[in-house]
Amino acid sequence: MKFRTFAAFVAPSVVMMLLFIAFPLVSVLVQSFFVTQPVYDTVEVETCTPGFLGQICTTEEKSVPRRDENGRIVEVTRFVGLESYRNVIEPDRFWAAVKAHSWAAVQAIDFWKALRFTLMFTLVTLPLVVGLGLAIALAINNAAQAVRGPVIFVSLLPFIITPVIGALSINWLFRGDGILTAALEWWLQRDIAMFAQAWTIETLMVLYRVWHVAPFAAIVFYAGLQTVNQDSLESALIDGASRWQRLRFIVIPHLMPLIVFVAIIHLMDTYRVFEEIVGFSSQGHVISLQWLTYDYLKPDQAGNRSISRASASAMLTMIGIVIILIPLLRRTWRDHRRARA
């Protein structure tokens, strides 16, 4: 292909990526080093609000933002270096807690609490998703031709459901005396409150995420199963290899690149876990890094939001994803080089 043709085809995509991914990312990076705030004046203000019968007036000192002649709030932006990062990570409190050997004190700091859950969630769901995905793929592959279509359809269903809706449904099924909690209570003959402590919520979250994502892994693996070398399988059969040995020594090595691919996608997605926290309204017990960014960004009733800390937290999440992907990317890189050599 001529370079001009190539460029013409690629240009729209490159422009879009620059516009909607690269520039915002740079902007977030820059914002994480700056703080923008209004200039406040302290003035005495009298406020009158309704009681039931008469008005209640109070006079107190309030911080009122200064406005320029056009009526706009005067803002100053200053460089703060890594201060926003420090405010997110709270290294001093973290080291004090580590030195005191107090896990509870570490978990009292939002960032570390969120990191603990995010890592646990990511690393626990990964093998479950790969394992269950493979199992579903094998089941589909071994299903009779006639039922294969319906089986694929049914196993894909969880993946189609919007994540927030799915999480909310699980919430309602288990919340209070929801149908499934009531069923569990009847079965175990004891009172159960699924949303009263962290571990039950975390278990539900893991189960929900695995249920939701496994179909994606399954469909990828199923595609891979179609290209397994049938000759190798037949020879293994003749050599007397068991079903397990055929899977272990022929099918899985063949699927390995796909397993790595699914793992990479899953790690990237799961490290940004967010829907489960909101859908289960679990922030009293469990929070994630992505939720923390959202919480900084969300304005309170008086309109304040912590843009700088939100930017810092978003950058830290990105750095976290890169770190967690390094082992898999190195493996892919090695395979790539070996293939070329």
Next chain:
Amino acid sequence: MLFRKILVAGAMSLVATGAWASCAFENKVPLKSLSAAFEAWKAVTSAMAECGNFTAELDQEFREKQPAAFAANPALYQIGGVANSTMVPLLNAGTIRPLDEYVAKYGQQLKPNQLIKVDGKTYAIAMMVNNQHLMYRSDILEDLGIPVPKTWDDVLAAAEKIKAAGVVDYPLGGTFKTGWNLGEEFVNNYLGEGGEFFGPGNSPAINNEKGVRALEIMKAMTAYMDPEYLVSDSTYVQQQFQQGKIAMANLWASRAAAMDDPAESQVVGKVKMASAPMGSVRPASSLWWDGVVFATNMTEEQADAAFRVAMEGLDREMVEANNDVAVWLIEGYKPGPAAEGAIATANNGAVPYPASGPMGIMHTALGNGIADYLKGAKDASTTLADIEAAYLAAAREAGLVE
């Protein structure tokens, strides 16, 4: 989508009741409003719509849109619905206008109590008040011979008796959902203890005996509540009441009418209202108001029309058709049994929610930080110190603290 549904619902109720006289004038200027989406706003905006050329946007997340929408020039909405706290960002940015000339021109029917004044100028017209107060199952209290609780100690003693009698799943309900709800519970109790949130220069001042006492009251309550209290918001507590699962709660006045709604409630006529339980100084509650504001960035013609349309929405006919939907401040309101608790709470000396920029940050820090204490992960003093630290970090970033 939801907005459209609400519009349709509003239009249908208009057709269904048909009791409202149409608007006193025909509005020719296209107008839009943005407000919260609860029942009272549906009633008010439907009444405004009778004047024509008016569209209402009802959105529970209105506060995320309002500051930017009002800062646009021209403003995207001419009329806004706000409460104590959500007026702060608009007032600070100067995007809502003083209303005194319009009040003089078109507001003869307004009571002085309705005019929200800042430094003598009227910036909002209040339509209703709201507060959290005690709701209780009168049948259960009578059966067990328990007098109506007046203080938190009474409430806890009553809860103990109800628990022993085993007549409901949980003696108490509470809006303890982590976040805004839980923060509000602390605000109520801390005000009840007579606490002040800030010292000089917006420095936090909650880590004291009153703060500890407020936390202890909350923790004592949780022993009698559904163990999933950290996910229970006002709607959930309302449903617990309606399904006969709880016997008492300090719940919003705006939820009172729902207790007697035969379509939803299994306890019609059994839930009575009383003042919020007394803390050491005042009732454990805070007074809220809801009302309308008008954008700075619109023409004089629009402002004139917007104010007149709003007055049509806040008139006697609207109140008479929707008397029990809220505790109205508007002329013609007849307080029914559902309003008794709200009025008693105000009469017992509850103070207004201390809305301000720093308070917005403090409320968020409280809402996020208190769960650790209730779960037993931290003691009261550490919890309050950590909340103060979280407040300081956010307030410094916002420029409110040096």
